[in-house]
Amino acid sequence: MALDVARARADTPGIRNVVHFNNAGSALPPRQVTDAVIDHLRLESEIGGYEAAAAAADKVENAYDAIAALIGCRRDEVAIVENATRAWDMVFYALATSFERGDRILTSRAEYASNVIAFLQVAARTGVVVEPIDDDDTGQLSVEDLRRRLAAQDAGPVRLVAVTHVPTQGGLVNPAREIGRVTREHGVPFLLDACQSVGQMRIDVDDIGCDFLTATGRKFLRGPRGTGFAYIRRELIAGLEPPFLDLHAATWTATDEFRIRPDARRFENWESNVAGKIGLGVAADYARAWGMDAIEQRVNALAEALRLRLGDRRDIDVHDRGAHTCGIVTFTMDGVDPEAVQRRLNEHRVNTSVSTVTSARFDLEARGLPAVVRASAHYYNTEDEIERLIDALPRP
Known part of the structure; x- marks a missing residue:
C-alpha cells in the first residue's frame, strides 16, 4: 500500500521552513x-x-x-x-x-x-x-x-x-x-x-x-x-x-x-x-x-533516488556500503570540504549533517575518509526536495 505523502506532510509543519534531510540527526516531528x-x-x-x-x-x-x-x-x-x-x-x-x-x-x-x-x-x-x-x-x-x-x-x-x-x-x-x-x-x-x-x-x-x-x-x-x-x-x-x-x-x-x-x-x-x-x-x-513496511519502502526509494542523482555528478562520490542500504546517504565532493558542502546546503535551507572520522574511526579511517556529508531521507520528503538538494550543491 502506497504511503499518503500529502497527509504525512500536512502533519509536519517543519516542511514549510526547510528541506529536511537530517533525519538521522533529528527528524521533524509530526504535530501529534x-x-x-x-x-x-x-x-x-x-x-x-x-x-x-x-x-x-x-x-x-x-x-x-x-x-x-x-x-x-x-x-x-x-x-x-x-x-x-x-x-x-x-x-x-x-x-x-x-x-x-x-x-x-x-x-x-x-x-x-x-x-x-x-x-x-x-x-x-x-x-x-x-x-x-x-x-x-x-x-x-x-x-x-x-x-x-x-x-x-x-x-x-x-x-x-x-x-x-x-x-x-x-x-x-x-x-x-x-x-x-x-x-x-x-x-x-x-x-x-x-x-x-x-x-x-x-x-x-x-x-x-x-x-x-x-x-x-x-x-x-x-x-x-x-x-x-x-x-x-x-x-x-x-x-x-x-x-x-x-x-x-x-x-x-x-x-x-x-x-x-x-x-x-x-x-x-x-x-x-x-x-x-x-x-x-x-x-x-x-x-x-503508517505501517513500518510502507515507511521502509518509501524511505529506501527516496534514498536510492538521491544516490542516483548524486551519481550523475562526476565530482561526487557516494560512499554507502552493504548488501542492503537504507535512508542514510553519504557522499563527498572533489576539492570541497564536507562541512563547506553542509554550510552551502544550509544557506539554501536544505538540512544535512557531517559524519567525521572521530565518530566511526574503525570504518572511516580505514577507507581514508576524514568526513562525509550525510543526507538522510524520511517518508515525508519528496522527489522535488531531492532536486532542491542537488541544485543547491556547489558546482565545479
Whole structure:
C-alpha cells in the first residue's frame, strides 16, 4: 500500500521552513507528537509537575505499550530513559560487571564512537579484549568471520557481541537477523544498537534474535529529543544489576537492604521527562499507524533516488556500503570540504549533517575518509526536495 505523502506532510509543519534531510540527526516531528509534549508541559504549568504526572499516568504507560508493539516485545521488557546512549550504557555496563581479563567483546567495524569508547574504558579496567569483526565484500559485517571468532575459544571466551545495526556514517544495514542466529547457536549475548534503524524499518526483536536493543526517540522515530529506550529480554533481566540504582529502580526494604524491581524499569531512574515519555509513545503509535513496511519502502526509494542523482555528478562520490542500504546517504565532493558542502546546503535551507572520522574511526579511517556529508531521507520528503538538494550543491 502506497504511503499518503500529502497527509504525512500536512502533519509536519517543519516542511514549510526547510528541506529536511537530517533525519538521522533529528527528524521533524509530526504535530501529534509536538502537541502531546506541549499539552503536558502546559498541564504541568497549570497544576504542578507531580500532579500532572499523576493525571497523565495512562499516557505515560501507553509509551511502554507503544514501544513494545513497535519492536515486538513485552511491555515489562522496555525501559525508557533520557537517550539512546544512556540506554546502551545502562545495559553494557551491567553486563561488564562479569567481564574478566582475556574475555572478548566482538563488535562491528561500523561501530559508533560512544560504544567503542565504552568498550575501551572497560578494557582498560578489566583486561577484556575488543575485536572488530571483519567486513565482507559488500562492506557489511561478515557473518562468516563472526562464526570463526566465536568458534576460536582458545583466544578467550566471547562474553558479548555488540553491533550497530545502521551506522551513523552511511546507509549500510548490518545483517542483524543472521548475527542473532549465530549468537543464539553459540549462547553469547547480543546487544544491538538500533539508534538509526528504529523508525525507518521494521524491527522485531524475536525475529532478529537480539537479547538487548537500544534506540532513540529523536531520529527516524520522529519523537522528542531527550528520549530513548532499551529492550532487555525478560529471561535476562533478573541476572543484570544496573550500574546505578535509585528508589525507582529499587525499593529500600530495610535499613540495610534493598530489592531491585523485577522488570526492565530497573534500568530507569525516578526523575524523567514525563512530557517526553508521552511524546515518545505518541511517536511510536504514529509510526505504526503508517505501517513500518510502507515507511521502509518509501524511505529506501527516496534514498536510492538521491544516490542516483548524486551519481550523475562526476565530482561526487557516494560512499554507502552493504548488501542492503537504507535512508542514510553519504557522499563527498572533489576539492570541497564536507562541512563547506553542509554550510552551502544550509544557506539554501536544505538540512544535512557531517559524519567525521572521530565518530566511526574503525570504518572511516580505514577507507581514508576524514568526513562525509550525510543526507538522510524520511517518508515525508519528496522527489522535488531531492532536486532542491542537488541544485543547491556547489558546482565545479
